[in-house]
Amino acid sequence: MTKRALISVSDKTGIVAFAEKLRELGWEIISTGGTKTALDATGVTTIAIDDVTGFPEMMDGRVKTLHPKIHGGLLARRDLDTHVSAMKNHDISPIDLVVVNLYPFKETILKPNVTYVDAVENIDIGGPSMLRSAAKNHASVTVVVDPTDYEVVLTELAENGDTTYDTRQKLAAKVFRHTAAYDALIAEYFTAQVGEVKPEKLTLTYELKQPMRYGENPQQDADFYEAALPTDYSISQAKQLNGKELSFNNIRDADAAIRIIRDFSLPTVVALKHMNPCGIGTAETIETAWDYAYEADPVSIFGGIVVLNREVDAATAEKMHPIFLEIIIAPSYSDEALAILTNKKKNLRILELNFAQQKASETQKEVTGVLGGLLVQDQDTTVELQDTWEIVTKRQPTAVEVEALEFAWRSVKYVKSNGIIITNHHQTLGVGPGQTNRVASVKIAIEQAADRLEGAVLGSDAFFPFADNVEEIAKAGIKAIIQPGGSVRDQDAIDEADKHGIAMVFTGVRHFRH
Structure with a gap:
C-alpha cells in the first residue's frame, strides 16, 4: 500500500526539499492551504485536504483537518483488526507521517502593537490535534514538528522504508513538549489578559539556551534555559563580544550584578563576587565611578564581575585591563575600549546589554526551586527615599x-x-x-x-x-x-x-x- 504523509507547516524551512524526497520514495502527500500552494508551485504533487475529507476548508481555515478521515487515519492501530475494519468500512486511509508546525502564536504576541483579536486568531487548533493524534499512535505513525528532524527521518525512510520505533518515540516526546509549551504560552497570555495573579495552575515554559559543562560544582550537571518570551534586559539576551562561554556561576553572578545596577541612575559601576556586591561607585563620569568601585575593595574584585551603566570608554578600559575580571557588562563599548579590553584577554567575557529595557525587566516574577515545588514572588524593586x-x-x-x-x-x-x-x-x-x-x-x-x-x-x-x-x-x-x-x-x-x-x-x- 502506498504510504501517505500529511504536511501542513507555518515554518516552511526545508519543507520543499523534504517533500520532494518523500515523492521520490513513492509517498503520497496530503497538504493544506499555504503549504499546498508552496509545494504545488515547485512541482511537488499533493492531494488537497478537501479531497480526503469531502468537506471544504471553512470558517477562514478554522475548520479543515478536524475530521474522522484525518484523525481516523492517524489514530487507527494497525495491529487491531477492529481498527483496520473501521477504516475499511468508513473509507479511511491510514496516514503514516505527519509534518506539522503551528500557527506563530509566540511571534504574534511578541509584536509591539498586537491586538487581542490577532492573538486569538493565531491559536492553532487543528495543528496540535493532528500532532497529538500522531504522537499518541507513534507505534505506527512518524510525527515531525521540528525541521531539524527532517534529515534523520528521510535517512531512515530511504534505508529501511520506515522509521525505527526508537525514532518515532523520541519524535513523539518532542511533539508533546512542543504542544505543552505552545499551550503554556497561550495560558500565560490569557491569564495576563484577565488579570489573574494567583492561578491555580502555574504553566511555565522555557527553551534550552545553553547546555553547560557543569553546574555550581563539577559533579553537578546543569543547563541554561531561557524564558520562551525573552526579557531584553537579561543575561540570556546579552550579546557576548569576547571570551569563553558563560558558566553556571557566571550566569548567576551576572544576573545579580545587573539587578543591582538598575537602582542607580548616575554613572555607576558595580563589582560583584559570589552574588554579593564587593564595590559600588557612583560619580559624574563612568571612569571615576570605576575608581570608586575598585577602591572600595581592590582585593575582592579579583576574579569578579563588573557592570557599568554607561558606555565603556578608553580611559576606563585602560584601568580595568590590568585587573583579572571574569565578566564585564555594559550597554556599549567604544572601539578603542574594546580593543584595549580584548588585548591578550581572550578569556575575558565581555557582554553588551540593552540597558534601555531595565524597567521592563522589573515586572518579571522570581522563581526559586525547592524540593517538590517552586516559590514564586515579585522582585524586590522598591526604593525608599x-x-x-x-x-x-x-x-x-x-x-x-x-x-x-x-x-x-x-x-x-x-x-x-x-x-x-x-x-x-x-x-x-x-x-x-x-x-x-x-x-x-x-x-x-x-x-x-x-x-x-x-x-x-x-x-x-x-x-x-x-x-x-x-x-x-x-x-x-x-x-x-x-x-x-x-x-x-x-x-x-x-x-x-x-x-x-x-x-x-x-x-x-x-x-x-x-
Missing part, C-alpha cells in the same frame, strides 16, 4: 549623611542577609554579607572599612534584634545608621544610638535577600 523615612533619634543626620544614607540603602538591598553595608555618599566601604547573626555582619563590614570610617554611614537590610549591634557601630565611630525598624527591641537600639550621639533612620521596609 528620604520622604518616607522616620528619624527616630535625638540627633538628626546632616545633609551629607542623608546623601550617604540613601546610597547605603540602595546598596544594602542586594547584600545577602544578614546584610550590613558601610558607605559614604558615592562608594561602598565595607560589606558584611550572609552571617547567621547580625552583629557578626556588622563586625565584618567595620573591619573591611577600617581606616575609611570618617563620615561613613551604615545600612542594615533588616532591624537590629539587640542593642549590641549599635554598640559595635558606635565603637567604630560611625554617626548615622539606616535600617527598617520593626523589632520589639527597637527602643533599646534607639536608646543606644542616643547614648552615642548617632542619628538613626527607620525606613519601614526590610530587604531580606536569601
Whole structure:
C-alpha cells in the first residue's frame, strides 16, 4: 500500500526539499492551504485536504483537518483488526507521517502593537490535534514538528522504508513538549489578559539556551534555559563580544550584578563576587565611578564581575585591563575600549546589554526551586527615599549623611542577609554579607572599612534584634545608621544610638535577600 504523509507547516524551512524526497520514495502527500500552494508551485504533487475529507476548508481555515478521515487515519492501530475494519468500512486511509508546525502564536504576541483579536486568531487548533493524534499512535505513525528532524527521518525512510520505533518515540516526546509549551504560552497570555495573579495552575515554559559543562560544582550537571518570551534586559539576551562561554556561576553572578545596577541612575559601576556586591561607585563620569568601585575593595574584585551603566570608554578600559575580571557588562563599548579590553584577554567575557529595557525587566516574577515545588514572588524593586523615612533619634543626620544614607540603602538591598553595608555618599566601604547573626555582619563590614570610617554611614537590610549591634557601630565611630525598624527591641537600639550621639533612620521596609 502506498504510504501517505500529511504536511501542513507555518515554518516552511526545508519543507520543499523534504517533500520532494518523500515523492521520490513513492509517498503520497496530503497538504493544506499555504503549504499546498508552496509545494504545488515547485512541482511537488499533493492531494488537497478537501479531497480526503469531502468537506471544504471553512470558517477562514478554522475548520479543515478536524475530521474522522484525518484523525481516523492517524489514530487507527494497525495491529487491531477492529481498527483496520473501521477504516475499511468508513473509507479511511491510514496516514503514516505527519509534518506539522503551528500557527506563530509566540511571534504574534511578541509584536509591539498586537491586538487581542490577532492573538486569538493565531491559536492553532487543528495543528496540535493532528500532532497529538500522531504522537499518541507513534507505534505506527512518524510525527515531525521540528525541521531539524527532517534529515534523520528521510535517512531512515530511504534505508529501511520506515522509521525505527526508537525514532518515532523520541519524535513523539518532542511533539508533546512542543504542544505543552505552545499551550503554556497561550495560558500565560490569557491569564495576563484577565488579570489573574494567583492561578491555580502555574504553566511555565522555557527553551534550552545553553547546555553547560557543569553546574555550581563539577559533579553537578546543569543547563541554561531561557524564558520562551525573552526579557531584553537579561543575561540570556546579552550579546557576548569576547571570551569563553558563560558558566553556571557566571550566569548567576551576572544576573545579580545587573539587578543591582538598575537602582542607580548616575554613572555607576558595580563589582560583584559570589552574588554579593564587593564595590559600588557612583560619580559624574563612568571612569571615576570605576575608581570608586575598585577602591572600595581592590582585593575582592579579583576574579569578579563588573557592570557599568554607561558606555565603556578608553580611559576606563585602560584601568580595568590590568585587573583579572571574569565578566564585564555594559550597554556599549567604544572601539578603542574594546580593543584595549580584548588585548591578550581572550578569556575575558565581555557582554553588551540593552540597558534601555531595565524597567521592563522589573515586572518579571522570581522563581526559586525547592524540593517538590517552586516559590514564586515579585522582585524586590522598591526604593525608599528620604520622604518616607522616620528619624527616630535625638540627633538628626546632616545633609551629607542623608546623601550617604540613601546610597547605603540602595546598596544594602542586594547584600545577602544578614546584610550590613558601610558607605559614604558615592562608594561602598565595607560589606558584611550572609552571617547567621547580625552583629557578626556588622563586625565584618567595620573591619573591611577600617581606616575609611570618617563620615561613613551604615545600612542594615533588616532591624537590629539587640542593642549590641549599635554598640559595635558606635565603637567604630560611625554617626548615622539606616535600617527598617520593626523589632520589639527597637527602643533599646534607639536608646543606644542616643547614648552615642548617632542619628538613626527607620525606613519601614526590610530587604531580606536569601
